[in-house]
Amino acid sequence: MLFYAIQRIGLSILILFxxxxxxxxxxxxxxxxxxxxxxxxxxxxxxxxxxxxxLGLNDxxxxxxxxxxxxxxxxxxxxxxxxxxxxxxxxxESLPYTLVLIAAGLGWAVLIGVPLGCYSAVRRNxxxxxxxxxxxxxxxxxxxxxxxxxxxxxxxxxxxxxxIIGAGDSGNWKDQAIHLLMPAFxxxxxxxxxxxxxxxxxxxxxxxxxxxRTARAHGLPEFQIIKSYALRIAILPTITLLAxxxxxxxxxxxxxxxxxxxxxxxxxxxxxxxxxxxxxxxxGVLTTVFLFAITMPIADLLVAWLDPRVRANL
Amino acid sequence: MTPVCAQISEKPxxxxxxxxxxxxxLRRDPMGSIGLVLVLLILFCGIFSxxxxxxxxxxxxxPDRFHSPSLVHWMGTDNLGRDVFSRVIAGSRxxxxxxxxxxxxxxxxxxxxxxxxxxGPRWLDNVLMLVSDSIYSFPTVMLAxxxxxxxxxxxxxLMFVVIVIQTPAYARLTRTATLTIKSSEYVQAxxxxxxxxxxxxxxxxxxxxxxxxLIIASMDIPSVVALEAGLTxxxxxxxxxxxxxxxxxQEGFGQIRxxxxxxxxxxxxxxxxxxGFTFLGEALRDNLDPKLRHVV
Amino acid sequence: MQSVLEIDHMSxxxxxxRAPVHVLRDISLTVPAGEIVGIVGESGSGKxxxxxxxxxxLSGNARVTAGxxxxxxxxxxxxxxxxxxxxxxxxIAMVFQDPMTSLNPVRSIGRQMLDIQRHGADGNTASKRxxxxxxxxRVGIPDADQQLDNYAFQFSGGMRQxxxxxxxxxxxxxxxxxxxxxxxxxxxLEAQILHLLRELRDEIGCAILFISHNLGAVAELCDxxxxxxxxxxxxxxxxxxxxxxxxxxxxxALIACDPARISEVTRDLPVIAGEVPNLAAIxxxxxxxxxxxxxSDLCHxxxxxxxxxxxxxxARCHFAEAVAPR
Numbered sequence: 001m002l003f004y005a006i007q008r009i010g011l012s013i014l015i016l017f018x019x020x021x022x023x024x025x026x027x028x029x030x031x032x033x034x035x036x037x038x039x040x041x042x043x044x045x046x047x048x049x050x051x052x053x054x055l056g057l058n059d060x061x062x063x064x065x066x067x068x069x070x071x072x073x074x075x076x077x078x079x080x081x082x083x084x085x086x087x088x089x090x091x092x093e094s095l096p097y098t099l100v101l102i103a104a105g106l107g108w109a110v111l112i113g114v115p116l117g118c119y120s121a122v123r124r125n126x127x128x129x130x131x132x133x134x135x136x137x138x139x140x141x142x143x144x145x146x147x148x149x150x151x152x153x154x155x156x157x158x159x160x161x162x163x164i165i166g167a168g169d170s171g172n173w174k175d176q177a178i179h180l181l182m183p184a185f186x187x188x189x190x191x192x193x194x195x196x197x198x199x200x201x202x203x204x205x206x207x208x209x210x211x212x213r214t215a216r217a218h219g220l221p222e223f224q225i226i227k228s229y230a231l232r233i234a235i236l237p238t239i240t241l242l243a244x245x246x247x248x249x250x251x252x253x254x255x256x257x258x259x260x261x262x263x264x265x266x267x268x269x270x271x272x273x274x275x276x277x278x279x280x281x282x283x284g285v286l287t288t289v290f291l292f293a294i295t296m297p298i299a300d301l302l303v304a305w306l307d308p309r310v311r312a313n314l
Numbered sequence: 315m316t317p318v319c320a321q322i323s324e325k326p327x328x329x330x331x332x333x334x335x336x337x338x339x340l341r342r343d344p345m346g347s348i349g350l351v352l353v354l355l356i357l358f359c360g361i362f363s364x365x366x367x368x369x370x371x372x373x374x375x376x377p378d379r380f381h382s383p384s385l386v387h388w389m390g391t392d393n394l395g396r397d398v399f400s401r402v403i404a405g406s407r408x409x410x411x412x413x414x415x416x417x418x419x420x421x422x423x424x425x426x427x428x429x430x431x432x433x434g435p436r437w438l439d440n441v442l443m444l445v446s447d448s449i450y451s452f453p454t455v456m457l458a459x460x461x462x463x464x465x466x467x468x469x470x471x472l473m474f475v476v477i478v479i480q481t482p483a484y485a486r487l488t489r490t491a492t493l494t495i496k497s498s499e500y501v502q503a504x505x506x507x508x509x510x511x512x513x514x515x516x517x518x519x520x521x522x523x524x525x526x527x528l529i530i531a532s533m534d535i536p537s538v539v540a541l542e543a544g545l546t547x548x549x550x551x552x553x554x555x556x557x558x559x560x561x562x563x564q565e566g567f568g569q570i571r572x573x574x575x576x577x578x579x580x581x582x583x584x585x586x587x588x589x590g591f592t593f594l595g596e597a598l599r600d601n602l603d604p605k606l607r608h609v610v
Numbered sequence: 611m612q613s614v615l616e617i618d619h620m621s622x623x624x625x626x627x628r629a630p631v632h633v634l635r636d637i638s639l640t641v642p643a644g645e646i647v648g649i650v651g652e653s654g655s656g657k658x659x660x661x662x663x664x665x666x667x668l669s670g671n672a673r674v675t676a677g678x679x680x681x682x683x684x685x686x687x688x689x690x691x692x693x694x695x696x697x698x699x700x701x702i703a704m705v706f707q708d709p710m711t712s713l714n715p716v717r718s719i720g721r722q723m724l725d726i727q728r729h730g731a732d733g734n735t736a737s738k739r740x741x742x743x744x745x746x747x748r749v750g751i752p753d754a755d756q757q758l759d760n761y762a763f764q765f766s767g768g769m770r771q772x773x774x775x776x777x778x779x780x781x782x783x784x785x786x787x788x789x790x791x792x793x794x795x796x797x798x799l800e801a802q803i804l805h806l807l808r809e810l811r812d813e814i815g816c817a818i819l820f821i822s823h824n825l826g827a828v829a830e831l832c833d834x835x836x837x838x839x840x841x842x843x844x845x846x847x848x849x850x851x852x853x854x855x856x857x858x859x860x861x862x863a864l865i866a867c868d869p870a871r872i873s874e875v876t877r878d879l880p881v882i883a884g885e886v887p888n889l890a891a892i893x894x895x896x897x898x899x900x901x902x903x904x905x906s907d908l909c910h911x912x913x914x915x916x917x918x919x920x921x922x923x924x925a926r927c928h929f930a931e932a933v934a935p936r
Contacts, residue, residue, distance in 0.1 A: 018448040026464060134345060141592035143540035145547060146581045149567060153574055210711040217665055217706070218726045218777065219698030228725075229714055251455035255544050259567075266455075270548055273459040281463045285456045293451055307716055308761045 004304065008297040016293045023282060024068055077283030082275070087283035090268060095287065097167050098264035101256065102249055104180050105187030106242075113192040114235075117199025121207060122226060129200075136193030145255035148186035152259070155182060165261045183256045187249070198241055202234035236303050243299030247292050346597025352590025356583070359403050360410035369397035371404040371557045380573050389579040392562075393569055398579045401557035406583060408558045413538045416473050417531050420480035425527070427481065428488020429519075432496060433511060439489070446482035454479055454541065462550045469552050472545060476538050483534075484527060491523040533595035536588035543584055559584050614784050614817050615641040615664070615702075620677030620687075622656075622663055629890040630673075633659050634841045637677070638916075641785060646811060646818040648828035648849070650864070651838030654886055657821045660838070661789045664819075665704055666694050681785075699726050703778035707790035709770035713762035719746075719773055720758030726780055742780060749776045749806060768799040772806065779810055786810075787819045792827055800824075804831045825868045829853055834922075837861045840886050840897050843916070847923030857925035859902045896928070904929055 071078065077087035120129040155162040168176035206212065207230050215225045254266035261267065265284050272280035304310040341347055359366065368388075375395035383390040389398035431439040449457070458475045465471045495501055501514055545551035546560030547567075554561060559580050566576030620637045623630040634656045641647050651657050662668045664679060666686065678685040681702065686694065698704075706712040714722060723742035724735065733741075739758060746754035749772040762770055771791060778786050788807065792800040804827055811818055822828050828835055829849065836846040837858065845858040856862045860882075867880045884901035887893060893900065899909040908928055917930040 015444070015447050015451050018444050019451050022445070022448055023460065026460070137345070137592055137596055138589055141536050141588040142585055143544060143588060145544055146563075146584050149563060149570075149577055150581060153570060153577060157570055157574060210706065210708060211714045213667060214704075214706055214712045214774070215714065215725075216667055217698055217704040218722075219695045219700060220725055220728070221695065224725065229717065233714075233716055247450075247453040250453035254453075254455045254459070255548070258548055269456065269459055270550075273463045274549055276463050276466070278463055281460055285452070285460050288453055288456050289451055292453055308718075309715060309763055312761075312763065 005297070005301060008300050012293045012297055016290065019289055020069070020072065020286065021065075023286065024065060072286070077286065078279040080272075080277065080280050082277060087280055090280060091265060091283055091287050094263055094265045094268045094284075097262055098250075098253055098257065098266060101180065101183055101187060101253055101262065101264060104184035105253075105256075106191060106249065107188075108184060109188035109191035109195055113195030114199050114231075114238075116192070117196040118203055118226060118231060120196060120200040121203035124204070132196055132200075136197045139193035140190050140197075142190070143255075144186050144190055144252040145259055147189055148182065148256055148259045151182045151186055167262045167264075179260075179262075183260045183262060187252055187256050190252070191245075191249070194245070195238070195242075198238050199234060202237055203230055206230045206234045232306070236307055239299050239303055239306075243295045246295045250288050250292060343597045343601060345593045346601065349590050349593025349595070349597055352586050353594050356406055356410065356587050356590060359406040359583075361407075363403045363407040367397075367400035367403045369400040371396060371400040372555055380569075382573070383575050390573065390575040392565055392573065392576050396557075398562065398576055401562055402559070402579055402583050404557045405559040405562060406587075408552065408556060409539045409542065409583075409587060412469070412473060412476070412542050412552075413535045416476040417480060417534055417538060419473075420477045421484050421527060421531050423477065424481045424484025424486075425488050425523075427485040428490075429492055429515060431485065431489040432492025433515075442485065443489075446485055449478065449482050455544070458541065458545055459550060462545070467545075467550050467553060469556075472542060472551050475545075476541065479541075480534060480538070483530070487527060487530065488523055491526075492519060495519050495522075529595060529599055532591060532598070536591045539587050539591075540584065612643045613640045614643040614681070615819075616680040617660075617664075618678045618680060620663070620679065621675045622659060622668070623673045623675050625671045625673060626890075631889045632841060632892055633672075633889060634663070635892070637843055639836055639843065639846065641817050641819060642834075643784070644811065644815045644817055645833045646808070646820055646831055648832035648835040649819065649821045649838055650823060650825060650828055650835060652823055652886070654840070655838040656841040657823075657838055658789055661704065661787045661819065661821055664787060665698060665702065666691075667704075699778075699783075700781040701783050702785045702787065703781070703783040704787040704789065705771070705774045705778045705791050708794055709767045709774060710794070712774060713770060715762055718759050718761055723758070723777055723780060726777055742776075745776045745780045746773065748810075749773070749779075750802075751776070768795055768802070771795060771799075771803060775803070775806065775810070779814065779816075782814050783816055785817045785819060787821070789821045790823070792822065792824065800827060807831060825853075825865065826870050837864070841889060842897050842926065844898065844927070845923075845925045847920070847925075851920060851923040855920075855923075857919050857923070857930045858898075858927045859904055859929075860898050861925075896926075 075088055077091060079085070080087055080090060083090075116132055120126075120132050123129055152164050156164045162182055163179055164182075166179060168179035170176070203226075212225060212230060215229050216222075220229075250266075253264065254270060256262070257264040257266035258270050265287065269281055269284040269288075272278075272284065341350075373396060375391070378387075378391050378395035379393055381387050381391040387397050387399065389402060392398055392401070427442055431442045452460075457479060458472075461475045461478070462471055465474070495514070495518060501518060505511075505514065542551055543558065543560035543563065546558045547564045549564070551560055552558045562580035563577060563584075566573070566578075566580050570577055617637055617639045620634060621632070622634040624633050637660065639647070649657050649660065659668065659672070663672075663674070664686075666689075674687055677687075679687050681697070686697065689697075713719075720739060720742055723745070724738050727738045727741065743754040743758055746757060751757055751769060751772060762773070765773065771794075775786075775788075775791070786807075792803050795803065807818060807820070808831060810816070818831075820828065820832055832849050834847065835849055835852045837844050837852070837860065839860050845852065845856065845861045852861060853865065856865055863880075863882045867882060869879065882901055887897065887900065895910040895912055896902070896905070896914055899905040902909065906928070912928075914926050914928045914930075916924045916926050918924050919930055
């Protein structure tokens, strides 16, 4: 089991490494002088010189690459040129908000989507199954930021029930929860549909297998068969698929945070990007890439924990 | 990625009658029919936008600003007095041209790279797959924002971003198909009879891989359109005054209290496009070939 | 003798979207308490459908068009699903053909056996566990106590089948339905399983419905035999009668074609000419007549009824008496 974990993490590290090299190379390949790009053409030569020095752009490429990785390993994501604050600090401040948003969005999607998928599989071709099928496709395809905007129109503008801006007063969890309602709903809506679909497909496959028939022949209650016999197996590929889809979750979170002005890492990156503040963009993006990269091994480990067949083969 | 199984070499897509049979089956599928209608609607708007816009989408007419929807201005006017409906129609041309061009380019590029990975030396395959996996490891929007930061927001940056994001998937599919075909007994047999690789690619590989690729590509159009709209909404995509739907949403959001119709108008075409293409793609995939359901 | 199960003129159709397929027609059989009744037939004869029908586990498109299944003085075809669930696993149990796929792969053997012993009335978890271990030991699984926490994939095919039988027997059912339980096993394992089944019957006193296409196994294990052809019972009776004095041409052909019975070295194995009829369009007359060497005009015209040949020995053939070998 340990060796398996190391293998998976090793592969992720390799991919991560390549991504970072690509990111680094990208900066080098752009036309023009990075300092000018970041500061704008009206920057004074002195400012430009300072930025160039700060970013180490005068050193050789190899030295720059080395410094880059050296800093990364120490958790140093560079310095924001505008505020002179460490990027890692800015990232750490905004990360919790994003994680909470993602947890809330994915959470309600799982709570609604998995049972819906189960029901659709068990009551195949029922009215609810058909409706869920169509709605799933619809909610998956509609962009989450459009949903968010329409939600704001209805609940904040028309009805005045919910606030738009921000994440709520820190320390006041009730206020924060209210500020989380619309963003989490918009984020999770497409995922309810997605989960319902993949759970349904997975369950249909499992329910057709011989051991389910045996369980019925033993007279087990249908609910127990669905929950402990079928779903237990069907959920495994679902976990893997979810891990792959976390990237999409992080992407959607960017839009949601921008629209609701939530101080998460998405908004941090967007604000920095609009000012072409590369160090902050780089630091933020690298963090999300890292997050995304560790979800796959985590999902694999979770599956291994749940599936004794995988455990035995390790 | 979705596995492509050996069946891909059994069902030639160039079979006559596949298209008309598909169309017939599509008409019977309610979701497919709706999708087809919506897609045709958007295509119509995109192609004929110059002729069907009642007003000039870019013409600023400040005295006429903030008219709510009426018989003259079907979707009202925005903060600069421009007719929203015309802007929406013009936006369809932007959305479609960006979407279709970038995906077509990514398809072509992916095809070539996939073939190279499948048929070329092992190290090339490894490098290409490593690069492709690394691109995958970036959440889409993050990658887009990074590139926009480096290159500045413009329509060419946007298209570049989309191509970079979409190509790996197509390359991978082509690569898998190539590897499958390469090792199939049939191809090994004709290779030993002297058939050149080029001939194998053109006659045996391409007809079978083009179909699934097209279906996947058509299902990527909604996400590309959504990405473009989203980035433009954030100010990172197509610069003003081009009436991209994302631009309309952005301007409308600023006026959401006083002129909510703008934002509603901006969202509707996005919903129609994404729903339409997705419904159509789903119906195509379900109806085209049951065996293909494992492929696509 | 008390019969524990009686099937009374049962017919079952499958709805396919086109014409319905008449899978079972006018099946009548009696399972005396504590007896081992064999059901033989080739693939497609309806053996498994019969078994699943008793358990009411047929797929959604199956329809019982006639008949009753009497168990415990009730027609179980008319029971509610809840009532049927009470019976399954506890009073009528079933063991399936493929041991590799019929056990849940991610749930330990012990937990599955605990699940079967539902209704807490019978003791707590510990006592249920020891009961499970005892049954496992009885079927020949070594270290039964530890093995309870293992999973199906950790056992070989033969062991899995024993475990499946243990699960079927744990609640001491009145009938155990064994659907081709030895078909996927090699000869040695098969012999062990047959032996096990007989022992269990002797100990617990349950009846066993042994479904197989292996005549040898049936001959070794069963007290009574039913011969099924294309959805109809063509012959049934005590084991010695069926094997030594078969009355139906199909039964005689089956026995003659059994490779184990070939006495002289030959290139060509005996076969029954022709094919199984299309069950969506049942021909007139005797179901076996297209392939029967003795078929007469009467056979093609009129379907025979079950004719009692001897004591409890029935055959569905116009020549039942006339063709009896002496």
